[in-house]
Amino acid sequence: TxxxxxxxxxxxxxxxxxxxxxxxxxxxxxxxxxxxxxxxxxxxxxxxxxxxxxxxxxxxxxxxxxxxxxxxxxxxxxxxxxxxxxxxxxxxxxxxxxxxxxxxxxxxxxxxxxxxxxxxxxxxxxxxxxxxxxxxxxxxxxDFEATRHNAYQAWNELLGRITLKGGTPEDKTIFYTALYHLLLHPNILQDINGDYRAMESGAVKNTGGGNRYTVFSLWDTYRNVHPFLSLVYPDLQLGMVHSMVEMYNESGWMPKWELLGMETGVMVGDPATPVIADTWLRGLKDFDVKTAYDAARKAAVQRQDNELRPGLLYYDSLGYIPENSKAGVWGTVSTTLEYNISDWNLAQLAKALGKNEDYQRFLRRSYSYRNYFDLQTGMLRPRIEDGSWLSPFDPEAGKNFEPVIGFVEGNAWQYRFYVPHDIKGLKSLLGGDDAFFQALTACFDTGNYDMANEPDITYPYLFNYIPGKEQYTAQTVRRLMRQYYFNAPEGLPGNDDTGTLSAWLLFSMMGFYPDCPGDMDFALSSPVFDEVTIQLDPKYYPGKALTIEAVNAKGDKNLLIDKVEWNGKRYKSYFISHQELVKGGRLRVFLK
The missing domain is CATH 2.70.98.10 (Beta-galactosidase; Chain A, domain 5)
Structure with a gap:
């Protein structure tokens, strides 16, 4: 105008x-x-x-x-x-x-x-x-107004998969803003006629129907975005997995951080494998799992010229990646931990597909983080090729994104507990439940926990693994939520990383969280709203709707879980499985 x-x-x-x-x-x-x-x-x-x-x-x-x-x-x-x-x-x-x-x-x-x-x-x-x-x-x-109306309708349909009752208007705004952020990526790449640029080669190909997605920030999103999509938007998740498999068919490798059909190589690890395994294990099986498994296995076993897992020769032979120039990896400890979680997910997929030899092999290798455990400091500490410890070693070095040997965008504190597939094993290394509780509490008390980045994003939920200390999950989650998320342009703790920080908030406000990719259990916490209802997709799940009800919720006053009921029956665990939730029903969380 x-x-x-x-x-x-x-x-x-x-x-x-x-x-x-x-x-x-x-x-x-x-x-x-x-x-x-x-x-x-x-x-x-x-x-x-x-x-x-x-x-x-x-x-x-x-x-x-x-x-x-x-x-x-x-x-x-x-x-x-x-x-x-x-x-x-x-x-x-x-x-x-x-x-x-x-x-x-x-x-x-x-x-x-x-x-x-x-x-x-x-x-x-x-x-x-x-x-x-x-x-x-x-x-x-x-017709600008008609275009605006059509966009409103399309977004309202997507956002309307989850409805809320109770809570403050501010909390509802924050929740739906986070849901909007989560749904921004990955994006549809192809033209209206199906044409798109193939992975790496840039050749023009055609989808022949379906969508080709792009913008896969997988080092971030494998942790919570894709489990969220699998639960609430399974049709979108399957389309993304199809795209990932096609990227392998076109380039010979699964994506790590793909953009417009180009592998940027940003970040570390093999994050596509947890996404593939987690999707299949959640019951979303309408994709070429044989090719997907072959792709994940290739990344896990090819020792030379491995674009997804450099340093695999050391990782496979020594059980860790040593701190030397030959390894060719950024952050030896961090990279090993990422390989561990990918191996564990590959093992779970192998087990589901009846590949027992692979299951045993990759499961065994997924516990190799233990080779970094330094009994003297209680930390995961970089090692030299001869087995000696890297020295000097300061667990707080790298606290505020400063470069530090052995770790990626974090320090030893922020990676200390990043073995979500083996929390029981880590507790044992640290000396049991009490020692684990003291160490986990210290991570927050010393200011080493970083809400703005992914490596330690699950840590508030790890209190659920300590009998008698589960209430610390609800208290810590709510404190972080109120400290870092609010209705303003700067209302995120950091880079949203294509929806990852938003996914943490969404799960946390609903009262459950996927603390380990590939593990079908969600850790429970206290919901923010009186009721949250997720419309389940009948094409993929047996239930029609999942409702999470907070009983006796009084804002931020009643945060502790008194008891839980699932479909009218007492539920005595602080974890509940994906398979149980998608049956549909009502999860009542009584607060005090």
Whole structure:
């Protein structure tokens, strides 16, 4: 909407949230422009780039239009030959292709007071033609209010899978904002006709139906986002797993941190394996599990040239990755722990598929974190290849994201308990329940717990593993929730990492949490709302709805669990399985 007088619509391809430069455009007419802009990869890998193609249309044809280009700084005689030395050069009425690092198009109007110009844009990662097809198919007319209404309806259907009763308006806003954040990624990649760029090669392929997803921040999301999707949006989760398997078929490897069909290689470990195993074990089996298993197994056994698990030769032969330059990994302890959880998940999938030899092999290897346990400090400590401990060793080093030997985005405290598949074994190493409780409490009391990052995100729920100390889970979860999440632009503790911090909040507000990927048990805590109802998908689960009811909830006053009932019967555990919940029914959590 413009005031009366001269009005301009500008398309500046010299700007962009990317580390890459270069663009091309062509002004087709006074109401249309097409072209592409080069965009870079995540975390600035200079070799990986993609063009994003576009077609933009304006609701009114501009009487005056053209293009521009930022000209370079000329030297000597050349500088005297042009009046556009290190300046923007306009190209009025120019309707041919123009390319450069800093180019754009303009459309100029003489507008009455309150005049409105609407712009619609179609994009594609395959071609300008497909960008135009996407635009004409998905947005044939100019009707902003109708488009807004359709978007509202689509989001309302997704967000409406979970309904809330009770709680404050502020809590409801925070909850649904988190749910919206969680559903932003992964994204549908293909064009309306099914075309997309294949993994790594960039060749144009076609889905032949179904969706091809992109933006897999798996080091983050395997911990809680995908279990959440499996429970509430199983159709979306299966589509994502299909995409992951196809990425393996196209490139030879499962994704680690995929973006637009490019493997960024960001972070460590083999996070695709827990996602595959967790999905299958939750009963979502409509995917090629043989190929998925073969892909996960390849990552777990190929000792040389392993793109997902560098350092596997040491890991497999020594039972840990030593701190030396030959290992080629970032954070030897952290990487080993990630391999452990992937091995454990692969073992569970092998067991479910009747592959007993693989089950025993990978289960045994999943406990190799014990080789890092230093009895003197009670920490998981980096080791040298000869078996000696890395020295000096400060468990608090790396506390605030400073680089530290042996660990990734964290310190020894923040990785001390990251063996979710073997908490009983870790308790034994630390000296039993009391010693484990003291160590876990100290992690929070010393300020080493980091709510803003993933490695220790499950730790508040580990109190459920200590008989008689379960109430600390509810108290700690609620304290962290109130400290770090609120209704404001800065209302997240850190980078949401494609929904991971939001997933922690969603589960925590509902009163249960998946503390170990591949383990079907959820750890219980105190719900925030009087009632939470999840509509279960009848295509995948036997139940119609799951309701979690907080009885005697009084805001943040009554946090301790007095007793639990499941479908009218007393339930005596602080854990409840996914398989039980998807039968549907009512989980009543009595608070005091």
């Amino acid at each position: 413009f005031p009366a007088g001269r009005a301009n619509v500008l398309l500046n391809l010299g700007l962009g949230l990317t580390n890459e430069t270069g663009a091309m455009l062509r002004v087709v007419s006074g109401s249309e422009v097409e072209g592409f802009k080069m965009i870079g990869d995540f975390c600035y890998n200079p070799e990986d780039v993609r063009p994003v193609y576009f077609v933009a249309r304006l609701s009114q044809a501009a009487p005056t239009f053209g293009a521009w280009k930022k000209m370079p700084k000329y030297q000597g005689a050349e500088a005297s030959w042009t009046k556009y030395d290190d300046a923007y050069k306009p190209y009025p009425g120019f309707r041919q292709e123009i390319a450069g690092d800093n180019i754009g198009a303009y459309f100029s109007y003489d507008m009455p007071q309150g005049g409105v110009i609407e712009v619609k844009v179609g994009i594609s990662y395959t071609s300008i033609e497909n960008a135009r097809l996407n635009l004409e198919t998905e947005q044939p007319g100019f």
